[in-house]
Amino acid sequence: MSALTDASLQKPVTELKGVGAALAAKLDKLGISSIEDLLFHLPARYQDRTRVTPIGAIRRGDEVVVVGQVMLADVVKGQRRALIVRLQDGTGSISLRFFHFNAAQQNQFKNGLWVRCYGEARPGANGLELYHPEYRIVKPDQPLTVEDYLTPVYPLAEGLTQNRMRQLIDLALAQLKNTTVTDWLPSALFPHLPSLKDSLLLLHQPPPDAPVYELQEYKHPSQHRLIMEELIAQQLSLLKLRQQHQAHLAPIFQVSGSLQQQLLDQLPFPLTGAQGRVISEIQRDMALAKPMLRLVQGDVGAGKTLVAAVAALTAIEAGYQVAVMAPTEILAEQHFNNFTQWLTPLGLETAWLAGKLKGKARQKQLDQIANGAAMVVGTHALFQEQVQFQRLGLAIIDEQHRFGVHQRLSLREKGRMGDQYPHQLIMTATPIPRTLAMSAYADLDTSIIDELPPGRTPIETVALADSRRDEVIQRIAHACQQGKQAYWVCTLIEDSETLQCQAAETTFADLQLRLKELQIGLVHGRMKPKEKADIMAQFKANKLQLLVATTVIEVGVDVPNATMMVIENPERLGLSQLHQLRGRVGRGAQQSYCVLLYHTPLSRNGKARISVMRETQDGFCIAEKDLELRGPGEVLGTKQTGLAQMKIADLVRDQYLLEMVNQAANKLIQHYPEHLEPIVERWLGGAEQYAQV
Ligand code: ADP
Ligand code: MG
Numbered sequence: 001m002s003a004l005t006d007a008s009l010q011k012p013v014t015e016l017k018g019v020g021a022a023l024a025a026k027l028d029k030l031g032i033s034s035i036e037d038l039l040f041h042l043p044a045r046y047q048d049r050t051r052v053t054p055i056g057a058i059r060r061g062d063e064v065v066v067v068g069q070v071m072l073a074d075v076v077k078g079q080r081r082a083l084i085v086r087l088q089d090g091t092g093s094i095s096l097r098f099f100h101f102n103a104a105q106q107n108q109f110k111n112g113l114w115v116r117c118y119g120e121a122r123p124g125a126n127g128l129e130l131y132h133p134e135y136r137i138v139k140p141d142q143p144l145t146v147e148d149y150l151t152p153v154y155p156l157a158e159g160l161t162q163n164r165m166r167q168l169i170d171l172a173l174a175q176l177k178n179t180t181v182t183d184w185l186p187s188a189l190f191p192h193l194p195s196l197k198d199s200l201l202l203l204h205q206p207p208p209d210a211p212v213y214e215l216q217e218y219k220h221p222s223q224h225r226l227i228m229e230e231l232i233a234q235q236l237s238l239l240k241l242r243q244q245h246q247a248h249l250a251p252i253f254q255v256s257g258s259l260q261q262q263l264l265d266q267l268p269f270p271l272t273g274a275q276g277r278v279i280s281e282i283q284r285d286m287a288l289a290k291p292m293l294r295l296v297q298g299d300v301g302a303g304k305t306l307v308a309a310v311a312a313l314t315a316i317e318a319g320y321q322v323a324v325m326a327p328t329e330i331l332a333e334q335h336f337n338n339f340t341q342w343l344t345p346l347g348l349e350t351a352w353l354a355g356k357l358k359g360k361a362r363q364k365q366l367d368q369i370a371n372g373a374a375m376v377v378g379t380h381a382l383f384q385e386q387v388q389f390q391r392l393g394l395a396i397i398d399e400q401h402r403f404g405v406h407q408r409l410s411l412r413e414k415g416r417m418g419d420q421y422p423h424q425l426i427m428t429a430t431p432i433p434r435t436l437a438m439s440a441y442a443d444l445d446t447s448i449i450d451e452l453p454p455g456r457t458p459i460e461t462v463a464l465a466d467s468r469r470d471e472v473i474q475r476i477a478h479a480c481q482q483g484k485q486a487y488w489v490c491t492l493i494e495d496s497e498t499l500q501c502q503a504a505e506t507t508f509a510d511l512q513l514r515l516k517e518l519q520i521g522l523v524h525g526r527m528k529p530k531e532k533a534d535i536m537a538q539f540k541a542n543k544l545q546l547l548v549a550t551t552v553i554e555v556g557v558d559v560p561n562a563t564m565m566v567i568e569n570p571e572r573l574g575l576s577q578l579h580q581l582r583g584r585v586g587r588g589a590q591q592s593y594c595v596l597l598y599h600t601p602l603s604r605n606g607k608a609r610i611s612v613m614r615e616t617q618d619g620f621c622i623a624e625k626d627l628e629l630r631g632p633g634e635v636l637g638t639k640q641t642g643l644a645q646m647k648i649a650d651l652v653r654d655q656y657l658l659e660m661v662n663q664a665a666n667k668l669i670q671h672y673p674e675h676l677e678p679i680v681e682r683w684l685g686g687a688e689q690y691a692q693v
Contacts, residue, residue, distance in 0.1 A: 008175055009036040016171045027168075029157040038172040039200050040647050041165075042226070043152030046215055049118060050147050050208035056091030058121045058128055066094065066130070067116045067138065073109035085109045087117075094121070095129045114138045150206040150215070169204055176200060184675045184682065185229050189664055193225040200226075218653060230649045231439065231661040232668065233683035236676055238442035239665065242293070245443070248421045250291035251393050253283075255317040260310050262346050267306075274298075274451035275307050281447045282311045282425060286394070291412075292423035295441055297432065298449030299619035300583025301456070304427045305335065305558075307449065308396050309342055311425055316348060316374045320393025320422075323376045325383075325411060327399050329354050329529045330536060330552055335398065336377040343375055353378035353387065356529045383410045391417065396425045429583070430576050432623060436651055439658050459586040461614045463570075463596040472566055472595055473514055479564050480518050480545040484590070486564035488548045489581055491572045501526045501550060507568070508548040519543060524550040551577065553584060560588035570596040570613070571606035575626035578613055586617075605629060627652050647683070 012034055013019050013027055024033070032038055053064040068087030075083050083106055085096040096117060098105070109115070119133030154165045181197040194202070199222035206215060214220045218227065264271065271279070278296055285292035298304045312322040324339070326332040332354055340350045351365050351373035369376050372390035376382065392415030415422035426444070437446055464472065476486050488511065490504040501524040508522040521535045521544040532552075539547045540559050547553075547562075551573075565585045570578055578596075586592040596610055612625045651658075668675055 008179055009039070010034050013038060013168070016168065019168070023164075026157055026159045030155065030160075035172045035175055038169055039176055039204075041154060041169070042203055042648055044155050045153045046206060046212055047118070047151040047153060048208075048212055049151050050149065052116075054091040055087070055089045055094050058092075058094065060121055060123050060128060063118070063120045065116070065118050066133075067114060068094070070109050070111050070113050070115060072111065073106065075106065085115070087115055093127075095124060095126060096133055096135065097124065097129045097131050099132070108137060114140050148208070150208065150210055150212060152204055152206075173201065173204055182678075184679045185225075185232070185664075186668075186672055186675070189667060190225070190228065192221070193228070194222055196225065196229070198222070218648075218650075223648065224657075226647075227649045227654050228657060228661060228664065229679065230646055230683050231654065231657065232665050233679045234646070234649070235439060235442050235661055235665040236668070237680045237684050239669070240676075240680070242443040245293055246290045248291050249289055249419050250286075250421050250423055251318065251320060252289050253286040253314050253318040253320070253393065253423075255314055257314070257317070259313040259317045259346055259348075263309060263313060263342055266342070266345060269453065271306070272303060272449075272451050272453055274449045275303055278307055278447040278449050279310050281445075282307070283314055285445070286311070286314060286423050291421040292425065293444050294424070295426045295428065295437075295444045295446045296449065297428055297430075297437075297446060299452065300429045300580060301452060301587055302429075302449040303453055304398070304429070304449065305338055308398070308425065308427060309339065312339075312375060312394060312396065313346075315394040315423070318393065320391050321369075321372060321374060321376060321389055322394045322396065323378070323382055323389065323392055323411065323415070323422075324396045324398065326377070326379060328552060329356070329379055330523070330532055330557060331398065332377055332379045333529075333533050333536065334557060339375050339377055348374040350375040350377060352376075353381050354529060355379060355381040357381070383414050387414065389415055392422045394423045394425065396427065398427050399429065429580060429619065430623065436627070436655065436658070438662060439651060455589045456586060457589060457591050458617055459582060459592045459594050461582070461594045461596065461617075463598060463610045463614060465600050466568070466597050467600075469597060472597060473511070475595075476546060476564060476566065477515055477518065479593075480515075483561075484564060485539065485542060485544075485559065485562040486546050486566070487553065487562060487584060488546060489553070489565065489567045490548065490550055491567065491569045504548055504550050511546065511548060515546065518545045520546045520548060522548045523552060525552045551581065553581070557584055558587060559584070563588070563590050563592040564595070565593070566595045566597055568597050569599050570610060571598050571602055573609075575609050575612060575622050575629065578609070579617075579619060579622045582613070582617075 012024070013032060014021070014024050016035065027033070027038075030041065032041055047063050049065050051065065052067050053062070055066055055068055058064055058066070066087065066089070068089040070085060071088050071093065072086040073083065075081065080099060083098040083101040085098075087094055087096065096115075096119075114137070115135055116138045117130060117133040117135035119130035121128045121130060123129075152166065152169070153162060154169070156162065156165060176197065179197075181195070183196050185193075185196070187193075187195075202210070202220075202222045203226070211220065215223070278298075282292070282294060282296075285294055296304060296307060298307075308324065312324070315322050324335055326335055332352075336350065336352045343350055349368065351368040353362070353365050353369070353376065357365065366386055366388075370388045370390060376389070381387075395411045395415055397411070412421055412424060432440065476488070479486060488507065490507050504522060504524045508520065512520050521539055523532050523535050535544070535547070536557070538544045539562075542561060562585055565582060567573075567578065567581060573581070582594045585594060596613060598606070598610060602610070608629060612622060616622060668679075
């Protein structure tokens with residue numbers, strides 16, 4: 001075994017001098033329990049205190065050590081009372097600004113005294129300033145003690161200070177220095193990368209000449225080494241999962257396709273080429289004796305539901321049941337309606353299950369499911385204990401980004417028949433750039449519906465300040481008088497469903513007053529499912545012209561005659577969410593409009609998002625921008641991918657390495673099979689999320 005997994009580094013932190021239970025508990029909040037964990041707790045950034053910067057050479061944003069002589073110390077009143085101390089060193093002058101200070105402190109700064117300080121330079125009223133710098137009065141002839149290394153700045157948890165963390169890491173480093181560490185990433189694969197041990201030492205204690213810029217950008221070879229190794233570990237763990245999954249058995253569906261044909265004959269339109277291609281990819285998988293695990297990505301409106309229906313009929317024709325799980329009741333209800341409409345003419349039964357279905361009605365559905373209803377549609381209520389399938393052959397999960405990996409897997413477990421598992425089809429309208437998908441979904445096969453049904457007119461998107469709300473209301477009145485329908489979407493004020501619903505209620509009341517000639521409906525998350533369903537049905541039937549809604553209508557809702565959408569405060573939403581919302585219009589042949597009614601002033605990021613929305617309607621392009629603006633945590637969420645929390649790698653920042661990671665992982669599998677376990681163990685340890693499910 002390697003030295004890193006060796007007993008000395010595996011020991012709990014409490015083995016270190018001065019670490020008791022209380023400190024260990026604080027460290028635990030950072031996921032640190034062993035000495036090895038401390039070593040992998042890497043600095044978020046560095047400060048350079050190894051040299052004194054001449055005041056004249058400081059640029060804004062620099063974090064610097066300065067030594068200068070007091071020229072003046074004065075309390076200014078201004079907006080906020082502050083103590084200003086002006087320092088000069090012969091190359092220039094700079095101000096220190098303190099908002100919290102006492103008289104003793106003020107009197108300390110006598111003219112002519114020398115002060116040594118450390119802080120970040122920000123632009124102020126009279127040139128650069130250091131806000132609340134760390135400082136010390138020094139004697140002019142005192143030798144200038146500087147640090148030997150760049151100073152690491154660590155992520156902290158409550159009750160921990162940088163100094164305490166640095167001391168702890170120093171203790172861990174002392175142990176590391178005495179240990180030989182096995183490199184599971186063979187140097188033959190990466191001849192130019194430093195060893196793991198050297199990398200860790202350097203990153204915790206970079207020498208004064210280490211390139212700070214490279215370190216800040218995560219481009220230093222020592223960082224590369226760790227990033228590569230971590231990404232490889234993640235990849236290997238997903239591939240292992242895939243292997244485990246494929247070792248299982250699944251029912252083989254080989255059918256004549258007569259049900260599929262009957263469905264397609266009913267439709268007023270042919271499949272798009274992309275739908276046809278993806279359907280054959282799915283059917284090829286399901287004709288094999290191992291469980292399919294396929295992700296179908298398709299932009300909003302690409303026609304994923306129909307693809308799901310054809311896949312379902314393949315399983316049904318083979319004599320199996322199919323379950324469709326949707327993230328919200330509105331969406332589940334809509335699927336239920338679609339599937340009932342499509343399957344009833346074929347003589348097939350569709351059951352329905354949602355959390356709020358109670359009593360007898362619920363029991364009736366449960367019985368239908370147990371007795372083999374061909375199609376079962378529902379929310380996550382589907383994997384509750386009382387639900388027993390008779391012969392589940394295919395589980396379809398819609399809009400998977402709303403579900404966690406665990407929920408998906410419990411549905412699979414539910415459908416297990418002896419040693420056979422159901423096939424799984426996962427559908428998402430959140431497209432993921434290809435390189436990223438390769439890493440984040442390495443355990444899945446993917447298909448892409450890269451074509452929209454013909455005859456769609458691009459949506460025209462305009463952004464207006466909310467001072468023009470009246471105009472927008474007039475526009476809606478006008479559109480509705482022409483027989484069109486519209487959505488008015490109220491967004492989240494805080495992360496509170498209650499507040500969002502209140503906002504929708506207020507808007508609803510206001511619009512009712514101002515648009516008396518229109519039939520207006522309201523849906524939000526706190527209404528009873530039946531109420532919601534009724535309103536949706538009325539809107540769909542064009543009995544309501546305007547629907548005021550919260551973001552509950554974000555996913556999947558399909559009303560082709562709705563051609564106008566107003567999104568209030570779009571700046572509060574991420575790009576993918578805006579794209580999803582906007583996708584509720586532009587579903588028919590008529591020109592559709594989306595009005596982004598923003599609140600001023602807009603932040604820079606808010607402006608950027610709104611202009612992306614105006615420029616493009618391509619889901620992949622929007623997803624890429626979303627990644628740039630928000631980062632992968634938000635877009636992918638480790639919760640939904642099999643990926644565990646990462647220590648140093650970042651899927652977006654390190655995207656350019658992913659191709660290399662992929663190749664390296666394959667080489668390891670081929671040539672160094674005995675290295676796989678230790679690498680995964682080292683980086684993921686107990687965190688291999690769904691392996692144990
Ligand atoms: P999404 O991929 O967003 O789930 P849907 O499945 O809701 O999209 O389909 C959007 C709309 O496109 C629906 O009204 C559906 O009936 C229609 N549709 C699906 N496939 C086709 C097709 N091949 N030709 C024309 N319209 C289609
Ligand atoms: Mg859909």
